[in-house]
Amino acid sequence: MNISWRNMAFSGLSVWVIILAISVYLLMPLRQKLTFGIDLVGGSYITIEVQTKKAVEAALLDKLEGMAHRLKGANKPTPVSKDVKGHDIVMTFNSVGEAQAAAQVLKGEKDITIDTEGARLTAHVLDRTVKQIEDDSVIRTIEVLRTRLDKMSVAEIHIARHGENHIVIELPDVSDPQQAKAMIGTPAILELKIVERSGNTADDILYEYDGHVPAGMEILPGSKENGEEKYYLVQKRASVSGKDLRDASPQFSDKKGEIVVAFQLTPEGGQKFYELTSRNYGRQLAIVLDGVVITAPTIQEPIRSEGSISKHNGYTPEEAKELSVLLKSGSFVAPVTFEEERQVGPTLGAESIRQGLISCLVGLVLLFLFSIIVYKIAGIFAFITLLANLVLILVGMAWLKATLTLPGIAGMVLTVGMAIDASILIYEHIREELSKGIALKKAVHDGFADAMRVILDANITTFIVGAVLYYFGTGPIQGFAVTIMLGIVSTLITGLFFLKSIFNFILNNFNVQKLRI
Secondary structure, three states: OOOOHHHHHOOHHHHHHHHHHHHHHHHOOHHHHOEEOHHHHOEEEEEEEEOHHHHHHHHHHHHHHHHHHHHHHOOOOOOOEEEEEOOEEEEEOOOHHHHHHHHHHHOOOOOEEEEEEOOEEEEEEOHHHHHHHHHHHHHHHHHHHHHHHHHOOOOOOEEEEEOOOEEEEEEEOOOOHHHHHHHHHOOOOEEEEEEEEEEOOHHHHHHOOOOOOOOOEEEEEEOOEOOEOOEEEEEOOOOEEHHHEEEEEEEEOOOOOOEEEEEEEOHHHHHHHHHHHHHOOOOEEEEEEOOEEEEOOEOOOOOOOEEEEOOOOOOOHHHHHHHHHHHHHOOOOOOEEEEEEEEEOHHHHHHHHHHHHHHHHHHHHHHHHHHHHHHHHHHHHHHHHHHHHHHHHHHHHHHHOOEEOHHHHHHHHHHHHHHHHHHHHHHHHHHHHHHOOOOHHHHHHHHHHHHHHHHHHHHHHHHHHHHHHHHHOOOHHHHHHHHHHHHHHHHHHHHHHHHHHHHHHHHHHOOOOOOOO
């Protein structure tokens, strides 16, 4: 019965004890180490609507410019006016002949039908193309939202499409929901446009054009500086936009002594920017953010790939950082509006956690009683293995930064029940070997070896089911799948290795001739 400290220190069981002790230490405090779902800690449900009609309008403006460029490349007359009306692209020419010649060039354009009436050419965009543009705008909005909120460290957000043009966002345990809401609702559309005319009021500009905004142009307000506001007439379509952006970051301006947001363009965007600034030397360049002219400096020299966004009195560090994140995440294809916002308090979560813990404890007590009654001392070993299994599941969730949801707790309870199966299979094989009169050590060795294949087969098939649930599921279903898969992995590790190390330690250090199983 004497056990040397050396034997204990160098046994396989001591290694497992150290691993589990470190695991428990790393998990404390559990509330800070694990990420909890909205059903456990509360949070916000936000429903937004994507203005898909705006996305269609922007796509048609791009197509309009492409068609005009094609006419110019074919040495055909350019339209005297061009605009988008509904799902139609309308061009007006000087004569019927010019309109018909343009129609011949554009007849091969994809996804449109061409009609001419006098000197007017109308390109009608097909309904299926409009539907595709609307669908793409919703999908791309989801991608932008995920990027923004991930950079804001909102872990395991659930973003899903709802209906034709609505998106549901779940924000669990967010420290500042208003900041998240502000980032969700900010379009962050960056555009660089040449200023055609400016004035102190919009009426000053309209006066120069007989009260009408020229076709293909728009009047935008400027940021207020020293209490004064200016307005700018610019093209509707930007030559360079946020789509050409490669990076954005806060910087300290040596010239102005204030914080600005510096941006770098992609090689293609830089080339377009260079051509834009080369052709418009001495003119104002409007830097437009979300429909507001932030600044409109005069072009002093051609600029290829870099620029900066500043405002009166400069940005604060927090403002500059937030704007950089928004620009880097990409702008929305279309504006979004908030349709609904619901707050879920932590009270429901606390009750769910309490009931989940109670169910786990009841399951553990029942399994403990079952193990003791059926397998005697070996049942205690199986129960200790079960506790080690739960610790490894929690460590795995913390390491993967997986979210623990209410269905996840259900998955853990189910795993507790499944995990005891591995011990039962091993014990039954040991019983068979002992019934043949085989020595205890060899019976234990053969029992683990014989049970391994059965345990692997049973758990691998369940793991595949969990992987399928995770891949095709969303939100709570994924939380359930994660705990199931982690539970299977930890069951294999603890059942085949940890439990065996307990038996080896007992058999190698105690003079055990019989073992009641």
